[in-house]
Amino acid sequence: MTIRLAVPYIQKDSIVDGEGIRSVIWTQGCPHHCPGCHNPETHSFTDGYEVEIENLFEELDKLESQNGITFSGGDPMMQPEACTLLARYGRKRGLDIWCYTGFKYEELIEMSKYKPAILDFLKEIDVLIDGKFMLEQKSFDVIFRGSKNQRIIDIPKSLETKKTILISKYDNIEKNNKGRKNHYMYV
Ligand code: SF4
Numbered sequence: 001m002t003i004r005l006a007v008p009y010i011q012k013d014s015i016v017d018g019e020g021i022r023s024v025i026w027t028q029g030c031p032h033h034c035p036g037c038h039n040p041e042t043h044s045f046t047d048g049y050e051v052e053i054e055n056l057f058e059e060l061d062k063l064e065s066q067n068g069i070t071f072s073g074g075d076p077m078m079q080p081e082a083c084t085l086l087a088r089y090g091r092k093r094g095l096d097i098w099c100y101t102g103f104k105y106e107e108l109i110e111m112s113k114y115k116p117a118i119l120d121f122l123k124e125i126d127v128l129i130d131g132k133f134m135l136e137q138k139s140f141d142v143i144f145r146g147s148k149n150q151r152i153i154d155i156p157k158s159l160e161t162k163k164t165i166l167i168s169k170y171d172n173i174e175k176n177n178k179g180r181k182n183h184y185m186y187v
Pocket residue numbers: 030031032033034037038039040042073074075101102131132133183184
């Protein structure tokens with residue numbers, strides 16, 4: 001299986017794409033076209049690089065001193081099958097899984113009724129940051145997010161309770177320069 005990526009390798013040592021030191025997988029392709037998106041080059045579903053999953057498994061095998069994997073993009077939910085395999089592989093190596101998406105969690109649950117691979121991927125995710133980047137709600141004060149409408153969601157608890165369970169511990173954390181992330185910015 002292949003996955004289309006904006007960056008053809010796993011970017012190590014990020015400290016702005018979730019808690020801890022993280023390895024980021026930048027997927028290519030996004031249907032949301034949010035005004036103010038910092039990575040419009042990731043929107044196309046034909047640009048970027050088609051990468052063999054096996055090659056990324058080998059990169060995951062070589063990772064050291066990383067707390068987890070973050071899927072970003074683009075929108076990783078547009079390639080749920082490949083992302084599921086990568087997330088599962090990472091979890092077996094003790095890495096936790098964060099994912100950014102422009103869809104809302106409730107939309108993903110609805111979509112999974114006709115595309116079950118989305119639910120498969122959700123089951124491998126610990127933390128989901130959901131919702132489009134909204135320029136009018138852009139903020140440098142909300143950690144790990146670019147705009148205030150975006151939510152940080154505990155996916156295992158949400159799936160278990162069939163409710164959307166937010167992770168409130170991030171609400172009162174002031175961003176410092178290291179924690180500053182403008183949604184999906186990787187350059
Ligand atoms: S901000 Fe994120 S969800 Fe919105 S268009 Fe850009 S990559 Fe897609």
